[in-house]
Amino acid sequence: MEETAQLLYYQAIEALLKKDFDTAEVFLERARRKPGFSHEAEIAYTALQVRKEAMKQKEVYKV
Amino acid sequence: MTSRHPEVFERLAEQSEEFLSGWAEKEKEGLKTFKRVWRLKELAYRPIEEFPDLALRFRLFEEWLESDGLELAGSPLTRYQMEEISAALEKLKLFLPRTSDSAETASSSDQLAQLAEKFVARLSGAETRRPAFFSKADHPPAGGEHSGDGSASLGTSRDKPPASSDLSEDFQKLLSYELEYMRQYRRPGEHPLSVIGRLLDALSARYHLADEVFVAHLLYFLQAQNYPVGPYLEKFRKIKERAKAK
Numbered sequence: 001m002e003e004t005a006q007l008l009y010y011q012a013i014e015a016l017l018k019k020d021f022d023t024a025e026v027f028l029e030r031a032r033r034k035p036g037f038s039h040e041a042e043i044a045y046t047a048l049q050v051r052k053e054a055m056k057q058k059e060v061y062k063v
Numbered sequence: 064m065t066s067r068h069p070e071v072f073e074r075l076a077e078q079s080e081e082f083l084s085g086w087a088e089k090e091k092e093g094l095k096t097f098k099r100v101w102r103l104k105e106l107a108y109r110p111i112e113e114f115p116d117l118a119l120r121f122r123l124f125e126e127w128l129e130s131d132g133l134e135l136a137g138s139p140l141t142r143y144q145m146e147e148i149s150a151a152l153e154k155l156k157l158f159l160p161r162t163s164d165s166a167e168t169a170s171s172s173d174q175l176a177q178l179a180e181k182f183v184a185r186l187s188g189a190e191t192r193r194p195a196f197f198s199k200a201d202h203p204p205a206g207g208e209h210s211g212d213g214s215a216s217l218g219t220s221r222d223k224p225p226a227s228s229d230l231s232e233d234f235q236k237l238l239s240y241e242l243e244y245m246r247q248y249r250r251p252g253e254h255p256l257s258v259i260g261r262l263l264d265a266l267s268a269r270y271h272l273a274d275e276v277f278v279a280h281l282l283y284f285l286q287a288q289n290y291p292v293g294p295y296l297e298k299f300r301k302i303k304e305r306a307k308a309k
Binding site: 001006007010013014016017019021024035040043044047048050051054055057058059061062 | 068069072073075076079080082083084086087088090091093094097098101104105108109249
């Protein structure tokens with residue numbers, strides 16, 4: 001069946017429930033390229049971006 | 064600059080994770096509903112070449128009705144989910160005559176149609192528990208939900224918003240529904256005439272004031288652009304007449 005933005009969003013939710021943030025990001029990244037990418041998905045995606053950037057900066061300033 | 068401390072970023076990352084975990088928890092019910100609808104869609108849309116065993120397909124559908132279907136019938140569904148379920152059921156009903164014409168298959172087809180009707184009746188029951196004309200929206204906003212018993216009706220009090228509601232506000236909600244539908248649920252490159260076709264199918268399966276207004280808007284717009292909308296208009300009239308007669 002067709003891979004829709006909704007399917008990818010819920011796959012991301014499943015990953016988030018397992019605390020697998022990186023996989024969730026991969027799903028939402030793919031969902032963003034599909035029609036019907038929802039407002040909810042955009043919020044979750046933004047939060048994942050914030051997390052990723054924070055992790056990156058943490059490593060930068062650790063050095 | 065304080066933000067250069069790694070612990071600040073660590074805290075931010077943790078807070079983001081907390082937010083995301085909370086978000087996922089909040090979406091758990093939505094995920095369950097999505098999976099239930101998805102399983103039905105798989106049964107309905109999986110090509111015969113991939114899944115030729117029709118008896119197994121029916122048995123799985125029967126099992127779906129007794130498990131997922133039962134759960135769905137007791138849950139609040141968005142108008143869009145109702146539309147997806149109706150379309151999948153219609154597809155299942157049409158499946159057999161297209162693929163085989165044996166007596167055995169015809170009998171299974173009848174059985175399947177009965178099962179589908181049974182399920183629609185259950186869904187109607189679920190809809191009676193839905194609170195308002197403009198109930199809480201998911202995707203897209205349920206601009207035209209029935210307030211009443213889930214049966215199709217037109218021009219009766221069941222289709223009207225509560226007396227206290229503001230008509231202008233209701234109309235704006237209908238317009239928002241149309242806008243969101245076109246933005247999110249129109250397939251890429253899909254012509255508005257195809258959208259009308261889908262909406263008419265949905266209206267035939269289940270009457271919604273929001274869809275009626277939506278079809279009327281699209282038809283008027285396309286007619287003004289000199290598109291041949293005659294057959295669609297005719298079908299629309301027939302569906303409306305049927306709904307009025309109920």
